[in-house]
Amino acid sequence: MKPISPILSLLEWLRPRESAMTLLLRQFVRAESPSLDKAAVDRFGKIVAAEWRKRGARVSLLRQRERGDHIRSEWNPRGKGAKGQILVLGHLDTVYGLRTLARMPFRLSRGRAYGPGTFDMKGGLVIALFAVDALVAAGRVPQKRIVFLWTSDEEIGSGTSRSVIEREARRSEAVLVLEPALGLDGRVKTGRKGVGEFEIVATGRSAHAGLNPEDGVNAIQEIALQIARISEWNQPRLGITVNAGLIEGGTRTNVIPEHARVVIDVRATGAAGMQTLERKFRGLRPYLHGAKLHVRGGFNRPPMERKNSAALYSKARGIAMEMGFRLGEAYVGGGSDGNFTAALGVPTLDGLGAVGKAAHSPQENILIRALPQRAALVAGLLETFP
Ligand SMILES: [Zn+2]
Numbered sequence: 278m279k280p281i282s283p284i285l286s287l288l289e290w291l292r293p294r295e296s297a298m299t300l301l302l303r304q305f306v307r308a309e310s311p312s313l314d315k316a317a318v319d320r321f322g323k324i325v326a327a328e329w330r331k332r333g334a335r336v337s338l339l340r341q342r343e344r345g346d347h348i349r350s351e352w353n354p355r356g357k358g359a360k361g362q363i364l365v366l367g368h369l370d371t372v373y374g375l376r377t378l379a380r381m382p383f384r385l386s387r388g389r390a391y392g393p394g395t396f397d398m399k400g401g402l403v404i405a406l407f408a409v410d411a412l413v414a415a416g417r418v419p420q421k422r423i424v425f426l427w428t429s430d431e432e433i434g435s436g437t438s439r440s441v442i443e444r445e446a447r448r449s450e451a452v453l454v455l456e457p458a459l460g461l462d463g464r465v466k467t468g469r470k471g472v473g474e475f476e477i478v479a480t481g482r483s484a485h486a487g488l489n490p491e492d493g494v495n496a497i498q499e500i501a502l503q504i505a506r507i508s509e510w511n512q513p514r515l516g517i518t519v520n521a522g523l524i525e526g527g528t529r530t531n532v533i534p535e536h537a538r539v540v541i542d543v544r545a546t547g548a549a550g551m552q553t554l555e556r557k558f559r560g561l562r563p564y565l566h567g568a569k570l571h572v573r574g575g576f577n578r579p580p581m582e583r584k585n586s587a588a589l590y591s592k593a594r595g596i597a598m599e600m601g602f603r604l605g606e607a608y609v610g611g612g613s614d615g616n617f618t619a620a621l622g623v624p625t626l627d628g629l630g631a632v633g634k635a636a637h638s639p640q641e642n643i644l645i646r647a648l649p650q651r652a653a654l655v656a657g658l659l660e661t662f663p
Pocket of ligand 1: 368397398431456457
């Protein structure tokens with residue numbers, strides 16, 4: 278009889294733990310953690326920290342004043358004998374406000390687990406814990422020190438966590454990101470667009486719309502003209518998109534508005550496209566005589582380019598093959614913290630988390646039967662580094 282492959286034995290240990298994984302997910306989802314509510318994120322963070330302490334990890338809280346505390350769990354069974362570091366990234370926060378559970382409770386139906394943050398990305402946090410459990414149960418000790426970093430503000434741009442992520446990434450040979458997979462076949466993400474945001478504020482001059490309109494300069498009209506110009510910068514075939522997503526301006530209909538503003542989401546696949554867009558935004562000039570423009574913002578997540586993911590992806594694909602499934606890859610427009618680490622040149626593989634769909638929506642859910650498989654994949658990756 279052929280001996281069972283080490284990867285397959287991880288999967289066989291994990292398969293019967295599907296319901297234990299689901300129970301932990303339920304506990305995680307029921308601890309709501311909206312990015313903007315520090316107290317709530319910290320409550321959830323304590324639960325996650327306790328799970329890591331149970332597994333013998335060295336846990337430290339990176340305290341934040343306004344945002345939730347970040348959690349750093351170091352799992353290093355080799356102690357001083359560890360040969361370098363691997364970073365595993367995830368986030369504690371979700372896009373759902375407190376009491377979302379009242380109308381969107383955690384529930385199981387037809388092999389799916391529904392609820393706020395199941396997919397993005399509390400499922401990923403569960404996967405990491407069980408990946409470690411599987412390695413411990415199999416008596417397998419990774420060569421590297423593994424640092425799990427759980428941040429509190431990914432969904433709002435990672436303002437307080439970016440420097441921590443970059444510091445840990447620079448010390449690491451590889452970064453595994455537990456963001457959701459793409460599609461129900463569970464593709465990992467080997468490329469992401471760079472993402473940014475610009476705000477344009479127009480200042481005109483107010484006047485009575487009936488008595489002396491000739492004295493006014495209409496800021497809303499100025500913004501509208503700017504939006505029309507900017508929309509022409511869309512080049513979807515080149516991966517460049519601009520979206521005026523928010524406008525504001527004016528006070529009453531009989532007043533020529535003095536102020537108006539627009540906020541624009543921008544995305545590009547490469548550094549060249551990002552620079553071109555930045556230059557174009559800085560070069561905007563008013564159309565209307567007497568109007569002033571103020572432009573601010575820029576790209577806040579660099580693109581994640583495939584060259585920084587390719588080697589890790591083929592490693593992961595090999596592991597998946599041993600477990601008997603095909604692991605696909607995808608290029609996506611959405612950004613994640615993997616953008617930061619890949620931009621430093623550190624090999625990064627993203628989308629290793631849960632398989633599911635409808636992130637950031639009332640139907641958000643994951644495929645329960647994929648949980649053991651994803652945990653086996655992450656466990657396999659962790660022990661594959663020499
Ligand atoms: Zn996420």
